[in-house]
Amino acid sequence: xxxxxxxxxxxxxxxxxxxxxxxxxxxxxxxxxxxxxxxxxxxxxxxxxxxxxxxxxxxxxxxxxxxxxxxxxxxxxxxxxxxxxxxxxxxxxxxxxxxxxxxxxxxxxxxxxxxxxxxxxxxxxxxxxxxxxxxxxxxxxxxxxxxxxxxxxxxxxxxxxxxxxxxxxxxxxxxxxxxxxxxxxxxxxxxxxxxxxxxxxxxxxxxxxxxxxxxxxxxxxxxxxxxxxxxxxxxxxxxxxxxxxxxxxxxxxxxxxxxxxxxxxxxxxxxxxxxxxxxxxxxxxxxxxxxxxxxxxxxxxxxxxxxxxxxxxxxxxxxxxxxxxxxxxxxxxxxxxxxxxxxxxxxxxxxxxxxxxxxxxxxxxxxxxxxxxxxxxxxxxxxxxxxxxxxxxxxxxxxxxxxxxxxxxxxxxxxxxxxxxxxxxxxxxxxxxxxxxxxxxxxxxxxxxxxxxxxxxxxxxxxxxxxxxxxxxxxxxxxxxxxxxxxxxxxxxxxxxx
Numbered sequence: 001x002x003x004x005x006x007x008x009x010x011x012x013x014x015x016x017x018x019x020x021x022x023x024x025x026x027x028x029x030x031x032x033x034x035x036x037x038x039x040x041x042x043x044x045x046x047x048x049x050x051x052x053x054x055x056x057x058x059x060x061x062x063x064x065x066x067x068x069x070x071x072x073x074x075x076x077x078x079x080x081x082x083x084x085x086x087x088x089x090x091x092x093x094x095x096x097x098x099x100x101x102x103x104x105x106x107x108x109x110x111x112x113x114x115x116x117x118x119x120x121x122x123x124x125x126x127x128x129x130x131x132x133x134x135x136x137x138x139x140x141x142x143x144x145x146x147x148x149x150x151x152x153x154x155x156x157x158x159x160x161x162x163x164x165x166x167x168x169x170x171x172x173x174x175x176x177x178x179x180x181x182x183x184x185x186x187x188x189x190x191x192x193x194x195x196x197x198x199x200x201x202x203x204x205x206x207x208x209x210x211x212x213x214x215x216x217x218x219x220x221x222x223x224x225x226x227x228x229x230x231x232x233x234x235x236x237x238x239x240x241x242x243x244x245x246x247x248x249x250x251x252x253x254x255x256x257x258x259x260x261x262x263x264x265x266x267x268x269x270x271x272x273x274x275x276x277x278x279x280x281x282x283x284x285x286x287x288x289x290x291x292x293x294x295x296x297x298x299x300x301x302x303x304x305x306x307x308x309x310x311x312x313x314x315x316x317x318x319x320x321x322x323x324x325x326x327x328x329x330x331x332x333x334x335x336x337x338x339x340x341x342x343x344x345x346x347x348x349x350x351x352x353x354x355x356x357x358x359x360x361x362x363x364x365x366x367x368x369x370x371x372x373x374x375x376x377x378x379x380x381x382x383x384x385x386x387x388x389x390x391x392x393x394x395x396x397x398x399x400x401x402x403x404x405x406x407x408x409x410x411x412x413x414x415x416x417x418x419x420x421x422x423x424x425x426x427x428x429x430x431x432x433x434x435x436x437x438x439x440x441x442x443x444x445x446x447x448x449x450x451x452x453x454x455x456x457x458x459x460x461x462x463x464x465x466x467x468x469x470x471x472x473x474x475x476x477x478x479x480x481x482x483x484x485x486x487x488x489x490x491x492x493x494x495x496x497x498x
Contacts, residue, residue, distance in 0.1 A: 009033035009410075010120055010129035012106050012346070015044015017135030017383035017399050019087060020065060023094045024403040028410055034129075035096065036122055038105030042091050045139045046083045049182070051163040052189035054080035057181060057210070057292045061230060062237040062394040065090065069230045071223030077212045077292075110351040111378060116421045116489055118380070130421075131413070133406060134350070135383040138341040138463070145177075145337055149315035156332040160186060161339070171195050173329060175320050177312050178336035179205050181291055186336060187305070188295035196304050198320070198328040202311035203450070204278065206262045206285040210292035238469070241393040245468045248286050248391055252444035259285045269297035278309040287448025289391060341463060342366060342456035352377040353423065366462040367433045369483055370476050371398075372405055373424035378487055379413075381406060387436050388472070389454065389463040391445065397469040405476040412479050421487040428483035439466040 008030060011021045014037040025033050041047055056063050060073035063083070068090050074082060091097060104124040109132060112119055117128045142159040144150075150157065158164045160182040173196040176183055183199070184207060191197050223230040247254045262285060270276045279300070281288075300307055310324035320328045344366075347359035353376050361376060368374045371388035372381045383406075388398050413420055440446050443466050445454050454463040465472055 005127040007032050007034050007129050009131045011035045011133045013135035014042035015137050020399050020403050021133045022096045028407050035100045036104045037102050040102050043084045043087050048161045051160045053185035058394045059237050061234045071230050072220050108349050111353050113353050116419050131379045133381050136346045139339045141340045141345045143338050143340050144335050153315050160336045169193050172331040175330040175333045183336035184291050184293045184296040188299040191299040198306045200308050200312045204281045205291045206281050207291045207293050208262050209265050209294045242468050244392050249443045249466050255285050269301050278307050283450035284448035286444040287450035288452045338453050341453050365456050365458050365460045369424040369429045369432050375424045375426040375429045378421035378423035386462045388465050401473040401476045408479045419489045422484040
């Protein structure tokens with residue numbers, strides 16, 4: 001990275017959000033940008049999560065960019081390796097590699113009110129940018145709970161997103177802590193290898209069958225020869241999920257029929273009434289993310305798997321003790337305990353116009369205008385920001401909507417001309433979030449009777465979008481300048497040459 005480098009746009013992260021932003025910038029004619037990536041390759045969460053059995057729970061043709069369709073997905077639900085390969089392919093096809101700075105973790109971003117730019121310190125040097133696009137994503141920084149005695153555990157410990165492939169689990173006594181989307185994929189993959197698997201389950205998930213199959217050569221040939229068939233397939237998958245949204249957002253009681261499907265899925269594999277009771281949730285389906293697996297319950301029914309219906313409380317040497325007093329001797333602990341979603345670490349590294357960090361500004365809960373702009377942080381945008389998450393569809397749809405907003409943001413800066421910045425008005429941020437939270441009140445995520453990672457420490461759901469992807473796309477089609485304060489370089493200030 002050149003000394004005193006200045007770019008028009010700095011994108012942070014090279015997962016779906018960051019690479020999508022880079023493609024969109026190029027399509028808008030912006031070539032003066034960099035993508036800052038902390039790792040040594042692109043891929044984001046699909047690079048970091050390489051645990052056994054890792055796959056997507058959204059159908060492949062919907063979990064890809066509309067502007068980069070892939071006719072050659074091998075399965076209806078693709079594995080981590082194929083999704084990562086797809087992101088590498090997008091990087092090459094759209095000629096993004098010259099813009100990417102690998103091993104360049106952002107240490108600090110500070111807004112310069114005099115120069116109207118962001119000063120950025122990275123692991124590979126310093127630079128400045130007129131506009132920052134933060135695409136670090138909510139599933140990027142693993143969360144391991146503070147368990148008494150964990151530091152003294154003599155065996156192996158790692159998080160599902162930092163899998164140690166050099167450690168052989170064959171013949172080992174393995175503890176799986178957590179029952180989220182990663183855990184239900186890891187347990188079936190590890191169970192045949194391990195001597196014993198002990199699952200520490202604080203809350204049982206609702207699990208529906210995962211109707212996965214190989215996509216035939218004939219289907220792939222058809223998609224290559226007739227691209228509209230790929231679009232039609234994607235459209236059908238999208239439409240089905242749009243129709244489901246009403247049950248999640250307005251009529252949660254209608255989800256009872258889906259619960260019966262999940263219970264039948266369990267009953268087919270779990271014959272022991274006591275185990276079935278342990279695995280049956282006591283909250284409305286959909287309150288937590290609905291998980292998909294046809295192998296999880298069969299794995300739990302195997303003789304070398306124990307389900308502890310309690311969270312891990314403490315560690316005493318090689319003995320793990322659950323909150324209910326159950327003990328287990330283990331050789332390795334795998335944490336599938338999620339990520340820093342409502343307290344994203346990047347927020348501690350962003351210093352806004354008034355000298356506060358974004359984390360300080362968000363102390364009462366994450367808030368932004370249309371999931372993108374935070375008040376007091378001019379020319380700074382998030383991809384997958386507050387209240388842009390989904391509980392039933394593809395996040396790529398939300399990312400592409402935010403890319404539309406980014407594109408218009410850049411156009412507005414061009415129209416205004418000169419050195420200029422847009423800072424979301426606090427009133428606009430407040431009004432937007434009040435509307436979102438009012439809609440959230442009747443959703444299954446707020447009324448379903450569970451505690452989920454969607455909800456922050458203040459009891460506020462700052463993660464999920466309480467509507468359809470169509471509604472969000474409409475809301476982010478254009479930047480409304482009335483919602484922003486237009487900032488220009490102070491008359492007495494001289495812009496530093498770079």
